[in-house]
Amino acid sequence: MTAHASGDKRFKILEAHIKKFQARQDALIEVLHKAQELFGYLEDDLLLFVAHRLKLPPSRVYGVATFYHFFCLKPQGAHTCVVCLGTACYVKGSAKVLAAAEAAAGIKSGETTPDSQLSLLTARCIGACAIAPAVVYDGQVAAKQTPEMVLAQLEKWREPCKATT
Amino acid sequence: MAAKTLKIDGRQVSAAEDTTVLDAAAEAGIRIPTLCHLEGVYDAGACRLCLVEVAGTAKLLPACTTLVAEGMEVVTQSDRLRRYRRMTLELLLAERNHVCAVCVANGHCELQSLASEHGIDHVRYDYRFPRWGVDATHPRFGLDHNRCILCTRCVRVCWHIEGAGTKNVAGRGAKSFIIDDLNQPWGDSESCTSCGKCVLACPTGALFDRGSTVGEMERDRTKLEFIVNAREKKQWIVSE
Amino acid sequence: MEGTMQGDDLAAIAEKHQGSRRKYCLRTCMSAGCMSSRADAIKKGLDAEVKAQGLEGEVEVRRVGCMGFCGLGPLVGLDGMKEREILFEHVTPEDAPAIIRAVQAKDHGLQVADPDHPFFSKQMRVVRANGGIIDPERIEDYVAANGYRALYHVLTDIRPAEVVEEITRSGLRGRGGAGFPTGLKWGTVAKSPGARKFVVCNGDEGDPGAYMDRSILESDPHLVLEGMAIAAYAVGADQGFLYVRAEYPLAISRLQTAIRQAKQLGLLGGGIFETPFTFNVDIRIGAGAFVCGEETALMASVEGRRGTPRPRPPFPAERGLWGCPTLINNVETFANIVPIINRGAAWYAGIGTERSKGTKVFALTGKVQNNGLIEVPMGITLRQIVEEMGGGAIGGAKVKAVQTGGPSGGCIPAEYLDTSVDYESLTKLGSIMGSGGMVVMDDSTNMVEIARFYMDFCRDESCGKCIPCRAGTVQMFELLEKILSRKATARDIAMLEELCDLVKHTSLCGLGQTAPNPVLSTLRFFRNEYTELLQPEPAGECAASGQ
Numbered sequence A: 001m002t003a004h005a006s007g008d009k010r011f012k013i014l015e016a017h018i019k020k021f022q023a024r025q026d027a028l029i030e031v032l033h034k035a036q037e038l039f040g041y042l043e044d045d046l047l048l049f050v051a052h053r054l055k056l057p058p059s060r061v062y063g064v065a066t067f068y069h070f071f072c073l074k075p076q077g078a079h080t081c082v083v084c085l086g087t088a089c090y091v092k093g094s095a096k097v098l099a100a101a102e103a104a105a106g107i108k109s110g111e112t113t114p115d116s117q118l119s120l121l122t123a124r125c126i127g128a129c130a131i132a133p134a135v136v137y138d139g140q141v142a143a144k145q146t147p148e149m150v151l152a153q154l155e156k157w158r159e160p161c162k163a164t165t
Numbered sequence B: 001m002a003a004k005t006l007k008i009d010g011r012q013v014s015a016a017e018d019t020t021v022l023d024a025a026a027e028a029g030i031r032i033p034t035l036c037h038l039e040g041v042y043d044a045g046a047c048r049l050c051l052v053e054v055a056g057t058a059k060l061l062p063a064c065t066t067l068v069a070e071g072m073e074v075v076t077q078s079d080r081l082r083r084y085r086r087m088t089l090e091l092l093l094a095e096r097n098h099v100c101a102v103c104v105a106n107g108h109c110e111l112q113s114l115a116s117e118h119g120i121d122h123v124r125y126d127y128r129f130p131r132w133g134v135d136a137t138h139p140r141f142g143l144d145h146n147r148c149i150l151c152t153r154c155v156r157v158c159w160h161i162e163g164a165g166t167k168n169v170a171g172r173g174a175k176s177f178i179i180d181d182l183n184q185p186w187g188d189s190e191s192c193t194s195c196g197k198c199v200l201a202c203p204t205g206a207l208f209d210r211g212s213t214v215g216e217m218e219r220d221r222t223k224l225e226f227i228v229n230a231r232e233k234k235q236w237i238v239s240e
Numbered sequence C: 001m002e003g004t005m006q007g008d009d010l011a012a013i014a015e016k017h018q019g020s021r022r023k024y025c026l027r028t029c030m031s032a033g034c035m036s037s038r039a040d041a042i043k044k045g046l047d048a049e050v051k052a053q054g055l056e057g058e059v060e061v062r063r064v065g066c067m068g069f070c071g072l073g074p075l076v077g078l079d080g081m082k083e084r085e086i087l088f089e090h091v092t093p094e095d096a097p098a099i100i101r102a103v104q105a106k107d108h109g110l111q112v113a114d115p116d117h118p119f120f121s122k123q124m125r126v127v128r129a130n131g132g133i134i135d136p137e138r139i140e141d142y143v144a145a146n147g148y149r150a151l152y153h154v155l156t157d158i159r160p161a162e163v164v165e166e167i168t169r170s171g172l173r174g175r176g177g178a179g180f181p182t183g184l185k186w187g188t189v190a191k192s193p194g195a196r197k198f199v200v201c202n203g204d205e206g207d208p209g210a211y212m213d214r215s216i217l218e219s220d221p222h223l224v225l226e227g228m229a230i231a232a233y234a235v236g237a238d239q240g241f242l243y244v245r246a247e248y249p250l251a252i253s254r255l256q257t258a259i260r261q262a263k264q265l266g267l268l269g270g271g272i273f274e275t276p277f278t279f280n281v282d283i284r285i286g287a288g289a290f291v292c293g294e295e296t297a298l299m300a301s302v303e304g305r306r307g308t309p310r311p312r313p314p315f316p317a318e319r320g321l322w323g324c325p326t327l328i329n330n331v332e333t334f335a336n337i338v339p340i341i342n343r344g345a346a347w348y349a350g351i352g353t354e355r356s357k358g359t360k361v362f363a364l365t366g367k368v369q370n371n372g373l374i375e376v377p378m379g380i381t382l383r384q385i386v387e388e389m390g391g392g393a394i395g396g397a398k399v400k401a402v403q404t405g406g407p408s409g410g411c412i413p414a415e416y417l418d419t420s421v422d423y424e425s426l427t428k429l430g431s432i433m434g435s436g437g438m439v440v441m442d443d444s445t446n447m448v449e450i451a452r453f454y455m456d457f458c459r460d461e462s463c464g465k466c467i468p469c470r471a472g473t474v475q476m477f478e479l480l481e482k483i484l485s486r487k488a489t490a491r492d493i494a495m496l497e498e499l500c501d502l503v504k505h506t507s508l509c510g511l512g513q514t515a516p517n518p519v520l521s522t523l524r525f526f527r528n529e530y531t532e533l534l535q536p537e538p539a540g541e542c543a544a545s546g547q
C-alpha cells in the first residue's frame, strides 16, 4: 500500500515513524510533532492521514492539534521571529521589542506577512532568562535584544542580497 | 457492597460506598445544582456548580465526582456556595451571547432556570459579545456556538454512548469550541450517525432540532436515559 | 550488549576515563544561554588553537553544561592552574589564542570573574555539583564523577521500602512548586496495588522566567535518569517517562543521548547490575501548554490527549497513567535523590530549615546586576540572594519587589527581603516557593502592569475546562485593563477581589486556584498603585450596588 495517494515521500517517512510507535493511539502528539517537522504545518489532509493511521476519530486529532500552541495549522513564513514574553524578558522590555517588530513588519504577533516572508510569534519563556530579552530568529536564540536589533535583523532578511557575509 | 452513613445538610443519609455525593443527595431528595453532570455519562467535574462544603476539608469539593465516606458531613447550601454559584452563572451569561428571548430553548434551558433560581436579574460583568457562528449544515440538527457553555455533555455522549467520536473540543481557554470531525460543517461529517443524542444532552439552546422556533426546543431526556441504561447496564426500562 | 554491568565495571570505566585526563582542562559552557552567543564557535576555536600549538597532550577542551553565571556568558573555565581555576567571562571565538596564553601562564588580558564573588561563594552545590564540570554528552564523565554508584548500592544492598524510608528521613519536599513530602508520595505509590506502575519526571518547567530544570537536564542528564531509576526501584515501576517541553531542544537531544548511552552500558533496560530490576525511560515532548505541568494534565498529554486536568482524587499515586499507580516528581526533586543516597538522609536533613530541607536552585533574573542560576541552602534570606549574590538592582535603581512562583506566586516587597527562603515563610507572604523562578523588579516597575501580565498569561494558558478559570481570568484581565486605562472605580476593585476569591476557591486545578495570586499579592502590598489609577464613583449609581 502506498503511504499516500499524492506519492509525497514525506508521508512515507511519517508512516515509518508511526510504525515505530506501533501505530499506538497514545503516540498522537509524537506523530504530530513529526508531521509538523516534515511538512512545516498541519493541514487538514495531513491531520486526516494521521487520524486514519492511528485509527482515531478526526475530532480527536483536531482537538489535540489545536490545544497545543506548538502546532500550527497554517503555513509559516520563510523566516520566523519569536519574541519571548516570559517574565524575565518582559520586565526587561520585550514588549517594546515585539512592538517594534510588529510595526516594522506590519503584522501582529501570530501572523505571517502577506508575502509569506516572515512569521512573527511570541513565546512564554525559552529558558534563556539570564540573557533577557531573548528573541529566536529562525531557531537561533539571540541574547539581550533591543528594538534596534530586531529591526536590523528583519531588515537583513528583507534584503537577502545585501546581507552577504 | 458496604454502605456508608453520612450527613447531608444535617440529614442522615446512607449510601453504597461507590456512590457520589451528588447521587446520595438526590436519593435523599436534596438537589444540588449541576450543569456538566449528565446521568449515565462519566463526569468531568467542570462546571463547578455542584461544589459543596465538607467538614474537615478546606477545599470545596465537586459533588459529582466526590465519593461518599463514612461520617462525612456535607453542606450543599450556604451563603458562600450560593454566592459562588451565582457568580459562576453570571460569568457564563457574560461569556457568549445568551439572548433568551429569541432562543429555541427559552423556558427549557438549564442555564436559564439556574439563573432565575439564583435570582440573577442582571449580570455585573461586561458582556464579551464574541462573534461565534451557527452551524446549520446538518439536515436535522443545528449548533449555535453563541449559546454553548462548553459543558462537553454532547462530546461525552457522542464518544461514550453513541461511540461515534464526532464531537470534540478544539482550541483552549475562552477560545475553545465544539467541533465535528476536523472542524468541518456538521452536515459533511462522515462519522456522525445522526443519532441525535448530543442534541438530547445539551443543557442550553446550543444544540437544537432544526425547524424548532423560539421556546420549542424541549428535550425528552427519558429517551437518552433509556439508551444509556440499555447500553451501560444492559437494562431496558420501558414505561409501563 | 546490555545488562552485563557490575559494580567493578563502574570503577573500571571511571579509572580508564581518569587516565585520559589532561593536565589542563578548558571547560566551555555549551548550554542554551551561552550557545546563543556562539559557544559552539568558541569551542571550535579553542580546539583549533590547542591543535595549532600542539598542546593536545596537555590541554583538554571539554564541552560542559551550565556554570550558573549565565548573565556573564559565554563562559570558559580553566582548571589545572597552580593557584585556582580561572573563569573567563564574555568570551568570543576570537579569544581562543588569549585563553591558550593564559594556560601557558602568560599575559592574556581577558575579562575574568572573581571566584570569591558572593554569587559563587554563597552557593551550595548539591544537585548542580556536576553542572559546568562534566561533559553532559559522555556517560563516562558522569560515571567518573561517581555516577550510577547510588543505583548500584540501592539495587544490591537496600530493599525498596528502605529506600523510601531514607528519602522520607531526608525531609526532601517536591521542587515542582507545592512542596509535597517526596518520601510520603513514594510510599503511597509503593503501597498502591497495581500490576504495572510508572515513574514520570515533570520537565515541563512552565514558569515563564525560570530555567533551573532546563539547566539540570542539559548539564547533568544522567543525574536525573539515575534518580528516576532509584525511584522506580523504590516504588516498583519498570517504565519511566520524561516529559520535556518542546522549547528545550538541547535538553531533549542530550537526554536522548544519555538514554542511549545508559542503555548501551546496561544501566537502563533489563536486569540492571545483574539484578531482576528492569527500567526503561521514554521521552515525551510537550507542545506548548503551561497547564501540562499540572500532573493530571501531564498524564493526559503523555497519553496523547488534550492536556486538560481532571479532578483529584483519585491521585496519580493511586490511578495515574493508563489507570496504573504513577509517581510524578519534578526534575530537581529527582536530581536530589542521588546525593541523598550517596551522602545519607541525615546529612541532607542537616541542610536548610526545620521544615524545608536541602538546597534549592533559583533562576535569578530581571532587574538585578547578576543574572544566573544559583543553588542555595533553604533558609537563606531573600536579601542575601538579591543584594549580596545578585548585587542589587541594575544601575543604582532600588529593588522594589521580588517575584517568586511565577503565575502562581506573588510579589514580595523590598521591606520583606529579610524573609527566609523556605516553603512556609514564602506562603505566609502570599507567594510560594514555586519551581525556582526569582524575578527582581526595580522601582520603575508598575505593579498593576505586572498583575495584568500574569493574568494575561493565565487567561491564555487556561485549558478552558472549568468555568471559573476560563471565564474568570478573562473578566479579571479586563478589569485590570480598565484600571490601567484609568477608567475604573473603587467598585471595579471590589469586583476584582470578589473574582479572585471565586477563581481561587472554585477552579478545578492548580492553574485556576493560583491564578489570582499575583493580583492578590500586589493588592496586598502595593494597593496604592491601584487606587491612584481610580476614577471617583459616578454619582447616583451607588444605590445599585446593594448586594
Ligand SMILES: Cc1cc2nc3c(=O)[nH]c(=O)nc-3n(C[C@H](O)[C@H](O)[C@H](O)COP(=O)(O)O)c2cc1C
Pocket: C173, C174, C175, C176, C177, C178, C179, C180, C182, C202, C203, C204, C205, C206, C207, C290, C291, C292, C293, C294, C295, C296, C328, C329, C330, C331, C333, C435, C509, C510, C511
Ligand atoms: C498549572 C500548574 C503548572 C505546573 N507546572 C509544573 C512544572 O512545570 N514543573 C513541575 O515540576 N511541576 C509543575 N506543577 C506541579 C505538578 O502538578 C506536580 O505537583 C509536581 O510535578 C510534583 O512533583 P514534586 O512533588 O517533585 O514537586 C504544576 C502545577 C500546576 C497546577
Ligand code: SF4
Pocket: B157, B158, B162, B164, B165, B166, B167, B191, B192, B193, B194, B195, B196, B197, B198, B199
Ligand atoms: S448526532 Fe449522534 S453521532 Fe452525530 S454528533 Fe450527535 S451524538 Fe454524535
Ligand code: SF4
Pocket: B147, B148, B149, B150, B151, B152, B153, B154, B155, B178, B201, B202, B203, B204, B206, B207
Ligand atoms: S453544545 Fe451544548 S452540550 Fe455541547 S458543550 Fe455546548 S452547551 Fe454543552
Ligand code: SF4
Pocket: C291, C308, C309, C461, C462, C463, C464, C465, C466, C467, C469, C470, C507, C508, C509, C510, C511, C512, C513
Ligand atoms: S482551573 Fe483552568 S486550567 Fe485548570 S481545569 Fe479549570 S480551566 Fe483548566
Ligand code: FES
Pocket: A084, A085, A086, A087, A088, A089, A090, A124, A125, A126, A127, A128, A129, A132, A133, A134, C208, C209, C210
Ligand atoms: S523569560 Fe524570556 S527566556 Fe525566560
Ligand code: FES
Pocket: B033, B034, B035, B036, B037, B044, B045, B046, B047, B048, B049, B050, B051, B062, B063, B064, B065
Ligand atoms: S456537575 Fe459537578 S462540576 Fe459540573
